[in-house]
Amino acid sequence: MHFDLNQLSLALPEILLLSMACVVLIADLFVTERSRGATYILAQITLVAVFLMVLATAIDKPQLAFSHTFIRDGLGDLLKLFVLGIGFMVFLYSKDYLKSRDVCFGEFHVLALFGILGMMILISANNLLTIYLGLELLSLCLYAMVALQRDSILASESAIKYFILGAIASGMLLYGMSMIYGMTGSLDLTVINQNVVQHKTDMVLIFGLVFVMVGVAFKLGAVPFHMWVPDVYQGSPTAVTLFLGTAPKIAAFAMLMRLLVYGLMGLYAEWRDILIVLAVASMAIGNIVAISQTNIKRMLAYSTISHVGFLILGVLSGTAAGFASAMFYTLTYAVMALGAFGMIILLSRFGYEAEHIDSFKGLNQRSSWFAFVMLVLMFSLAGVPPFIGFWAKLNVLMALVSVNLTWLAIVAVVFSIIGAFYYLRIIKLMYFDTAQDSQSLECHTGMRVAMSLNGLAILLLGFKPDLLLALCLQVVPG
Amino acid sequence: MGVEKILFYLFAAIMLASATAVITVRNPVRAALFLVLTFFASAAIWLLLEAEFLAVALVLVYVGAVMVLFLFVVMMLDVNLARLREGFARYLPIGVLIALLMITVLVMIVGPEQFGLAKFAEPLRHDADYSNTRELGLILYTVYVYPFEIAAVILLVAIVAAIALTLRRRPYTKYQNPDEQISVKRDDRIRLVDVPTEQRK
Numbered sequence: 001m002h003f004d005l006n007q008l009s010l011a012l013p014e015i016l017l018l019s020m021a022c023v024v025l026i027a028d029l030f031v032t033e034r035s036r037g038a039t040y041i042l043a044q045i046t047l048v049a050v051f052l053m054v055l056a057t058a059i060d061k062p063q064l065a066f067s068h069t070f071i072r073d074g075l076g077d078l079l080k081l082f083v084l085g086i087g088f089m090v091f092l093y094s095k096d097y098l099k100s101r102d103v104c105f106g107e108f109h110v111l112a113l114f115g116i117l118g119m120m121i122l123i124s125a126n127n128l129l130t131i132y133l134g135l136e137l138l139s140l141c142l143y144a145m146v147a148l149q150r151d152s153i154l155a156s157e158s159a160i161k162y163f164i165l166g167a168i169a170s171g172m173l174l175y176g177m178s179m180i181y182g183m184t185g186s187l188d189l190t191v192i193n194q195n196v197v198q199h200k201t202d203m204v205l206i207f208g209l210v211f212v213m214v215g216v217a218f219k220l221g222a223v224p225f226h227m228w229v230p231d232v233y234q235g236s237p238t239a240v241t242l243f244l245g246t247a248p249k250i251a252a253f254a255m256l257m258r259l260l261v262y263g264l265m266g267l268y269a270e271w272r273d274i275l276i277v278l279a280v281a282s283m284a285i286g287n288i289v290a291i292s293q294t295n296i297k298r299m300l301a302y303s304t305i306s307h308v309g310f311l312i313l314g315v316l317s318g319t320a321a322g323f324a325s326a327m328f329y330t331l332t333y334a335v336m337a338l339g340a341f342g343m344i345i346l347l348s349r350f351g352y353e354a355e356h357i358d359s360f361k362g363l364n365q366r367s368s369w370f371a372f373v374m375l376v377l378m379f380s381l382a383g384v385p386p387f388i389g390f391w392a393k394l395n396v397l398m399a400l401v402s403v404n405l406t407w408l409a410i411v412a413v414v415f416s417i418i419g420a421f422y423y424l425r426i427i428k429l430m431y432f433d434t435a436q437d438s439q440s441l442e443c444h445t446g447m448r449v450a451m452s453l454n455g456l457a458i459l460l461l462g463f464k465p466d467l468l469l470a471l472c473l474q475v476v477p478g
Numbered sequence: 479m480g481v482e483k484i485l486f487y488l489f490a491a492i493m494l495a496s497a498t499a500v501i502t503v504r505n506p507v508r509a510a511l512f513l514v515l516t517f518f519a520s521a522a523i524w525l526l527l528e529a530e531f532l533a534v535a536l537v538l539v540y541v542g543a544v545m546v547l548f549l550f551v552v553m554m555l556d557v558n559l560a561r562l563r564e565g566f567a568r569y570l571p572i573g574v575l576i577a578l579l580m581i582t583v584l585v586m587i588v589g590p591e592q593f594g595l596a597k598f599a600e601p602l603r604h605d606a607d608y609s610n611t612r613e614l615g616l617i618l619y620t621v622y623v624y625p626f627e628i629a630a631v632i633l634l635v636a637i638v639a640a641i642a643l644t645l646r647r648r649p650y651t652k653y654q655n656p657d658e659q660i661s662v663k664r665d666d667r668i669r670l671v672d673v674p675t676e677q678r679k
Contacts, residue, residue: 011624018631025638066624107642114635121628133628140632144639150646182593204592207583 007065010072013053013080014120020046021113028106036105040095043109044088047116051084064126068188071126074475075327079123079254082331086247086338087116092450093342094239096443100350103148103237111148112243115141119251125258128177128187135173135219138251139166142244146236158228158235165218165228173215179208180264189263196266209267212259213274220252222312223281226305230293233301234355238348241297242341245304246334249311253330256315261323261477268318275316280411282309287419296357299422300340303381306419307333310396313412317399323476325395328469332380332392332461339377339454346370346451349442360426362435370441371430373455380458382423383416388458391465486526493519506552514545528604531611 008015024042031038054077062073091109098105118138125131143166147159181187183205184195199205218225233241260271286306293299311333314326347354347363354360364371380387393416400409461468496515503509517540524533586592618626 022634067621069622069624104642107638110638111635111642114631114638117631127625129622129625130628133625133632137628137632137635140635140639144635144643147643150643179587202592204587207587 007070009057010059010063010065011070011124012057013050014117014124016053017046017050017113017117017120020049021110021117024106024113025110028110031106036099039106039109040091043113044091046113047084047088047091051081051088054080054084064190068190069125069127069130071124073124075257075477076124076254078471078475079250079327079331080120082334083116083119083123083247083250086250086334087112087243089338089342089450089454090239090243090246092446093242093338093345096447097237097239097345097348101149101237102151103239108145108148108239111141111145115145115243116247119247119254122251122258123254125255126189126262128181128189128192128263131255131258132170132174132177134251135255136170138248139170139219142248145240145243146232148240149237152235152237154235155237158232162228162232169215169218169225172211172218176208176211176213176215179204179211183208189258192263193265196264200266205267206270209264209270210274212264213271213278216252216256216259217278219255220249220308220312221305222278222308223285223305226282226285229305230298230301233304234295234297238297238341238345238353238355242338242345245300245341246338249304249308249337250330250334253311253327256312257323257327257476260315272316272318275312276408279309279312279316280408282306282312283412283415283419284309287415290419290422293422294357295355296344296359296426297341297355299357300337303419303422304337306415307381309415310393310412313408314396314399317396317403317405319399319403320473320476320478321402322396322399324469324472325392325399327472327476328465329392329396331468331472332388332458335454335461336377336381336389336458339373339451339458340381342447342451342454343370343374343377346441346443346447349439357426357429358436360429361433361437363430365435366438367441370451373451374430375427376455376459378423378426380462382420384420385462387462388465389462391462391469395469482526486523489519489522489526493523507549510545510549510552513548514541517541517545528608529610531614 020042024039024046027042028039058074058077059072062071064071090112094108097103098108115138118134118136118141121130121134122138123134125134143159143163146162147156149155177187180192183199183202184192186192186195196205214225218228221229233245236244264271283306286302286304286309290299290302290306293302307329311326311329314322314329316322317325344354347359360374363374376387380389383389383393385391393412397409397412400406400412493516496512496519499512500509500516503512517536521533521536521541524530524536
């Protein structure tokens with residue numbers, strides 16, 4: 001039972017992030033109210049440093065560390081890079097929003113950094129224990145962040161809902177894990193994957209699988225475990241919604257992959273059927289209910305649910321191409337959601353939250369450039385070619401067709417067309433209605449540049465989707 | 479084996495009875511005390527499983543610290559019992575239904591058929607000099623060092639979150655500043671005023 005210090009080098013990005021998060025936590029105590037920007041800059045430096053660290057320590061072959069509780073592989077590295085990049089953009093977008101509202105500025109950054117640490121732990125987990133702990137670390141930060149706007153009743157209410165439902169889901173997950181442990185005799189995902197085959201017909205294992213999937217579906221926000229999503233998205237401060245709706249989705253995808261593909265691939269036939277139900281229900285409820293929403297955050301919440309359905313479709317095809325398409329979908333969705341929620345922040349100003357879809361009325365007259373960026377975002381979310389969202393959907397559908405699930409692909413297309421309505425409605429409001437609000441947009445230059453880059457990334461990636469897709473194909477398990 | 483079995487059933491019965499009492503008694507203080515009893519009984523069962531360290535930790539941490547704190551909170555809060563019981567009858571049918579469903583599932587899953595001695599052999603008993611604490615100590619910082627560290631970070635985040643959500647800076651609150659209090663000088667408190675003496679007329 002000796003401890004090899006060399007394995008620490010595999011986890012250097014996590015160690016750096018943890019140390020820096022503690023530094024930010026302490027440094028925030030000593031900055032005065034006027035120089036709040038110092039915390040922000042320190043947090044951004046942290047993310048950039050960790051990003052570079054992930055790149056610098058990247059390795060070719062998957063490697064295990066800490067008695068196989070930790071895995072460092074290409075899949076993890078790519079997801080981590082995206083999580084860190086999105087974290088950087090979230091901080092950039094929410095800087096002015098947090099400063100002008102009654103939201104604890106320092107605590108937001110500290111909790112977000114710890115949340116990102118939780119996501120990184122979750123992404124490189126190779127053990128049921130690490131998955132659970134990473135998930136709890138992430139969730140705990142998110143619960144607190146939702147409630148950070150302490151005087152808002154709506155925020156407190158959604159935080160309580162999120163917390164209680166999240167605690168129940170964690171309990172379910174833990175219960176399922178205990179059953180899987182009882183049957184396979186190990187917490188190590190690699191060992192579980194080897195042992196699962198001989199217990200395939202065991203009732204206990206199937207029950208464990210069901211409970212674990214309830215937990216995962218809750219974290220992803222898949223129907224019928226989606227009830228928290230609209231309330232939490234609407235109730236939290238927009239900056240928190242921005243964080244909540246983007247990076248954790250990547251972590252949840254990683255959790256789905258680690259548990260089902262790395263750990264329980266032997267039960268593929270069983271979990272495929274469960275995933276089909278989750279995916280179809282999510283696409284149906286998400287797309288249909290979103291049509292009747294007038295609050296843009298709520299609408300985007302239902303849109304998230306429908307996109308989660310699509311993501312699940314990619315995983316359930318069970319092939320390398322399917323996993324790669326799901327990963328591609330998750331990453332591009334996170335970038336698109338980042339832009340969409342960022343746009344809400346951009347349109348808001350002190351004393352006015354652009355939460356109603358009418359805030360987008362006549363945006364073209366106020367700022368034709370940002371109206372165009374929003375147009376790109378909406379077209380991409382709806383899956384209109386040539387934007388990136390189209391390629392993401394196409395790849396998932398191709399993966400489905402290749403495993404003879406054509407009916408599922410048709411269902412997905414039908415619901416996507418229904419869903420296109422509410423994205424196009426925003427475009428109609430922006431270009432064909434007159435503005436109610438004639439004030440010019442208030443935001444700093446950094447935000448304008450970042451927002452433009454976000455829109456351009458979606459546009460340009462749409463012309464070259466092969467680059468990212470090839471990366472995804474390279475890292476997923478075969 | 480005989481004594482052990484009797485002990486197990488004794489403590490299991492106490493645990494179930496007190497756990498039921500926790501949710502049925504009217505007085506919240508009594509409910510908290512029954513929870514203490516439940517913890518005690520489960521600590522005893524852990525002792526039977528040769529997990530001495532966990533049993534002691536359960537008594538020390540939960541009974542000694544957490545529950546005492548909890549009792550304080552219960553005594554300080556003005557819990558409206560009548561409101562707590564509102565809707566009890568209304569939700570009873572669905573509650574009973576779910577409970578029955580859960581019990582059926584539990585019996586099916588963790589019953590003797592799945593986890594009986596036929597499927598899993600009885601674990602070997604350890605000798606008298608076996609130390610559960612030593613075994614835990616050996617693996618906690620080696621095999622489980624990574625999860626252990628994450629658990630520590632979770633606790634840190636819990637502290638940060640709790641303080642961020644509850645600490646309010648009230649600028650108008652009057653409070654004592656010990657630093658200023660002890661560094662006070664005589665001149666800060668006493669002002670000698672030169673009062674000109676007047677001539678008595």
